[in-house]
Amino acid sequence: MPTFAQFMRAPFARTNHFFETTKLGPYPIAWYVSGWRGGLLVLLAAILFPIFYDQTSIQPLLGDGIQVGIYVILALGLNVVVGYAGLLDLGYVAFFAIGEYVASFLTTGYIFSKLGQSPIIVLKSPMPFILIFPAAALFAGFIGVLFGAPTLRLRGDYLAIVTLGLGEIVPIFFQNVPWFGGNVGASVLYIPNIQLPSLVSSIVGFTTISLTPLLNKAGFYFLTLMMVVIVVLLTNSLRESSLGRAWIAIREDETAASAAGVNLVRTKLLAFAFGAAMGGLGGVLDGANSGSIVPTVFSFNTSITILIMIVLGGIGSLRGVILGAAILRLIDFTLLGQLNTFRQTSPLVTNIHGILHFLALPQFDFNQAKFLIYGLILLAMILLRPQGLLPDRRRQRELVGIGESAEAYSAVGLLEREEAGEGVSGTGSEDMTLFTGSGSDAQGREG
């Protein structure tokens, strides 16, 4: 643990001049928005922002917030597998699906009725809603171990393809075995009616309105936020635990890690289990939020969307992954609509012919181009800034001694570093121990 004095010492030697020097009270601005303080600020903003909106327009915004929260959880879970342990999982959506179906199974009895055991769909949860989270997480984690076990011997790219294959098989299973409702999907009819404690609700201002639980998203929003905080704290402490260091060791060099006494099988399986469990949590939240399961969501596109969130923000970086998830969801919710408006009003694009002719079509909707934009983001990040928007601090420290060429591939180097494995310098070690407590800083050095 760093001492308080060490903690105070300017951790921004190479950061933005403005943040470094402009003071706000006794400390530079950077001090306030870095590490856990920055996280706390973001959390406070997330808690308080409903106050500043009027009650009618807040509901869709809270809905967007819930979606962002769900994808933050999914991205953080995938980050454990891809970012920490360096195992590329292209079928992550399978665990998301499993979480949703577990929620359906536990809350509605719908699947029981399909089995013929009970003709009545149970409308009320047989168990407290909050207990569904650990149940789904445990079950998804168990499936994660089952999936991980046979694939552990495989090298990185083969592992990616195997997980992709498994990720395709699971939705086919759910869509075709009649118990699960086929292409229509199953129901998660029980939507939790979360009552806010009176003190909180009087502060936030929801006491004045009484909407049905389906419409009043505030309770569910705060539930999602709570789960996000739990997952953030969990993944952060996992990274700093002995297990997290073992993950990083096998990510850097499997053979060396094994020689140093890391149990490869157990460590990799735990990465799969933790990642899958968080995928399950996201699935429960999504199912409970929408009230029904749409099996078409469990496609390869969703797996890749979550991967793009990680690559965009910075593989292995907690704050980066959260930022990436938020950006991609906001593109989905806001930017595409703005582009539609722009396209309709701007005369620039009416004369386009050839392959881009769709831009001139009056009925063209930019939402159709969503995955094109995602693909461009993924390719651009890998080619131009593979370390992501907010790279992992430890990663950056390690790369200081390697030089320019290796740094260019730093983020992907997280996955598997055959080329630059020997270049890890010891110069950053002191700084590393210094900042183990703080997961983020304000503005990472721009590479």
Next chain:
Amino acid sequence: MLEFAATNGGPVLFFQQLELGITLGAMYALVALGYTLVYGIIELINFAHGDVFMWSTVVLLLVSNALGLKGTLGGFALIGVLILFLAIGMAVSAFLNVSIERLAYRRLRKAPRLAPLIAAVGVSFILENIAQLTIGSGFIAFPPIFPTTALNIFGVKISILHIFIFGLAVGLMYALDRFIQTTKLGRAMRATAQDPEAAALMGVNVNRTIFMAFLIGGALAGAAGLCYNLVIAQVNFFTGFKFGLIAFTAAVFGGIGNVYGAVAGGFAIGIIYALSIQYFNFLPGGGVAWVDAIVFGILVLTLVFRPSGILGQQVPDKV
């Protein structure tokens, strides 16, 4: 299961499905060759290869619309159109594959292994979605230009089209084999596959070899695109993902990096695919719903138990 087969038509049905499987297998083998050539030389799973194949089907659809083709052709018109389509399809896919290599993969050649794979996923997304924006998201029928004549051998119908496709695929594979075994460039490709650094020291132009692998792989996928349009006749932007994954399964099943393995794997997976549709019909939703799961199951089992495939050599992992 055997009883089930017997009640549904017995040997005639079996051979009918086998004939379909061999036709599918010819197409899978052509696409699988593209995966295996590239993997053999730079150890990259070219995830966008299925979409390169798909773009051949899309461009051929656009060309056939431009030519105003509607119904069955005959005689020299058919031969002329087929040669034209083959040339266009192969050129489009080869050009696309080479461009992807030049723009995306070449920059990442020294990067850690998973960087090009992630880039390939991004390229695949881009190609798919441009196709979707170009032709829409529905299935568009390709005009049935080939006559539907079929030979009848003991009740098994063998269509002329399927014979043509088998002949085309085998002809291209033979040409590829001759190219690899006898020409100077082919020898350079084999040398680069074995040891790129040693090959470079011996004066092999590695960049040109990699270029050739992408060019040939793309051209074969383009030919497969023509075959697909003639047999399946449904053009869709998402075809490449599933077709590519099945062809990749074929390449892995045969032993990735081995061109003969890709051909054997392609035919094996094609036959398994066609037979599964028929003989797994007892599953809920029918065999069609499960056939992808069965093929991906084969992929997973092959990679887990015999990553070198049925024809590949057992190679220890590079440290």
